[in-house]
Amino acid sequence: xxxxxxxxxxxxxxxxxxxxxxxxxxxxxxxxxxxxxxxxxxxxxxxxxxxxxxxxxxxxxxxxxxxxxxxxxxxxxxxxxxxxxxxxxxxxxxxxxxxxxxxxxxxxxxxxxxxxxxxxxxxxxxxxxxxxxxxxxxxxxxxxxxxxxxxxxxxxxxxxxxxxxxxxxxxxxxxxxxxxxxxxxxxxxxxxxxxxxxxxxxxxxxxxxxxxxxxxxxxxxxxxxxxxxxxxxxxxxxxxxxxxxxxxxxxxxxxxxxxxxxxxxxxxxxxxxxxxx
Amino acid sequence: xxxxxxxxxxxxxxxxxxxxxxxxxxxxxxxxxxxxxxxxxxxxxxxxxxxxxxxxxxxxxxxxxxxxxxxxxxxxxxxxxxxxxxxxxxxxxxxxxxxxxxxxxxxxxxxxxxxxxxxxxxxxxxxxxxxxxxxxxxxxxxxxxxxxxxxxxxxx
Numbered sequence: 001x002x003x004x005x006x007x008x009x010x011x012x013x014x015x016x017x018x019x020x021x022x023x024x025x026x027x028x029x030x031x032x033x034x035x036x037x038x039x040x041x042x043x044x045x046x047x048x049x050x051x052x053x054x055x056x057x058x059x060x061x062x063x064x065x066x067x068x069x070x071x072x073x074x075x076x077x078x079x080x081x082x083x084x085x086x087x088x089x090x091x092x093x094x095x096x097x098x099x100x101x102x103x104x105x106x107x108x109x110x111x112x113x114x115x116x117x118x119x120x121x122x123x124x125x126x127x128x129x130x131x132x133x134x135x136x137x138x139x140x141x142x143x144x145x146x147x148x149x150x151x152x153x154x155x156x157x158x159x160x161x162x163x164x165x166x167x168x169x170x171x172x173x174x175x176x177x178x179x180x181x182x183x184x185x186x187x188x189x190x191x192x193x194x195x196x197x198x199x200x201x202x203x204x205x206x207x208x209x210x211x212x213x214x215x216x217x218x219x220x221x222x223x224x225x226x227x228x229x230x231x232x233x234x235x236x237x238x239x240x241x242x243x244x245x246x247x248x249x250x251x252x253x254x255x256x257x258x259x260x261x262x263x264x265x266x267x268x269x270x271x272x273x274x275x276x277x
Numbered sequence: 278x279x280x281x282x283x284x285x286x287x288x289x290x291x292x293x294x295x296x297x298x299x300x301x302x303x304x305x306x307x308x309x310x311x312x313x314x315x316x317x318x319x320x321x322x323x324x325x326x327x328x329x330x331x332x333x334x335x336x337x338x339x340x341x342x343x344x345x346x347x348x349x350x351x352x353x354x355x356x357x358x359x360x361x362x363x364x365x366x367x368x369x370x371x372x373x374x375x376x377x378x379x380x381x382x383x384x385x386x387x388x389x390x391x392x393x394x395x396x397x398x399x400x401x402x403x404x405x406x407x408x409x410x411x412x413x414x415x416x417x418x419x420x421x422x423x424x425x426x427x428x429x430x431x432x433x
Contacts, residue, residue, distance in 0.1 A: 059281075062284060062285055062288050063284060065288045065291070065292075066284045066287060066288050066291075069288070069291050070287045070288060070290075070291045073291060073294075099382075102382065102387040103387075113302065171291075173295070174291065174292060174294070174295025174296075174298075175295070177295050177298040177299045177302065178294055178295055178298040180298065180302060181297075181298035181299075181301045181302055182298075184302075198335060198342070200333045200334065200335055200342075200345050201334075201335065201387050203333065204331055204332070204333035204334060204387070205331075205387060207333070208331055212303055216299075216302050216303065220299070
């Protein structure tokens with residue numbers, strides 16, 4: 001079979017064009033990626049520079065704390081309670097085989113305080129508060145409210161973005177800590193109340209194994225990082241959106257997806273740094 | 278203005294709830310919490326070795342929870358561990374020749390104090406000391422003893 005039947009000059013030209021097109025696409029997405037990275041970094045610097053100006057107008061922050069933090073509270077509390085209850089149920093079924101069901105408190109507390117508290121709160125926060133922030137800011141851009149502010153010599157970053165960013169950064173650790181506390185009580189309710197683990201053992205083993213600095217504070221540091229990144233992504237995607245209804249919907253989707261990736265990826269990095277050695 | 282005040286109130290409550298949750302997490306760890314709302318009396322017992330006993334470990338009599346360990350200390354003069362137990366007031370009929378031993382619940386479980394009542398007419402009172410105690414079993418010592426015995430049996 002002669003290969004010349006397939007590899008004609010025309011075939012080679014077509015394939016080469018296709019390859020070039022593909023490489024060009026790669027280059028374009030690389031440009032897009034780095035352009036976005038640069039824009040978001042500059043945007044973050046502007047936000048950080050705008051924080052001192054916000055302190056003279058705390059009203060703006062309080063309104064955002066309400067919509068970002070307080071309104072996220074129900075889903076956080078309910079999820080925390082159920083995550084704790086499920087952990088207790090699963091942990092009990094495993095530990096009872098070894099006759100070590102007294103260690104249930106440790107298992108529940110360590111998994112919640114170290115991992116699940118910050119991570120699940122981060123994911124829920126991205127879904128509940130981050131998407132709302134992106135949609136709100138994106139719609140402001142699409143309806144030219146941000147441009148209108150600039151016309152009135154009001155900096156939209158100071159007026160709109162900074163309060164939302166700071167509110168997310170403050171709310172997220174508070175929500176994560178509430179999640180952890182509620183989760184541990186959810187585990188207590190199932191473990192001690194329904195499954196009959198000894199109450200004193202539940203708390204005593206937890207107290208002896210959970211360390212305030214190594215476990216609780218590292219979990220809080222994680223939640224600060226997740227809050228920072230998730231809110232940053234949310235406000236940037238909103239501010240950088242294509243100002244159409246389709247653009248806003250895509251930005252909102254991207255916020256949730258990127259935030260979830262960022263939270264899970266950073267969680268691995270932070271865990272390796274904190275508990276790795 | 279009414280709306281603003283409600284918002285401020287809710288935000289304040291949110292922040293307070295966050296701080297309170299952190300406080301709860303810290304208290305769980307730092308073990309500052311006192312418990313026991315019901316009335317109680319205390320007993321002390323001295324052990325050569327308490328093994329893995331901890332404060333708030335259970336005190337059992339016949340497998341029933343009758344109290345909790347409230348503090349553990351070490352007596353520098355007599356080289357013994359001093360265990361203070363907070364006993365439920367409902368169970369205050371232990372004779373003064375009760376034996377306190379430290380056992381383990383299950384293979385990997387927590388250690389607890391077991392009280393075996395004797396036959397004396399006199400009862401233990403609030404603040405009194407359990408005279409007869411058995412220390413916790415240390416696995417390494419047991420293994421060592423077992424090896425020694427088997428070596429003797431072999432006539433070595």
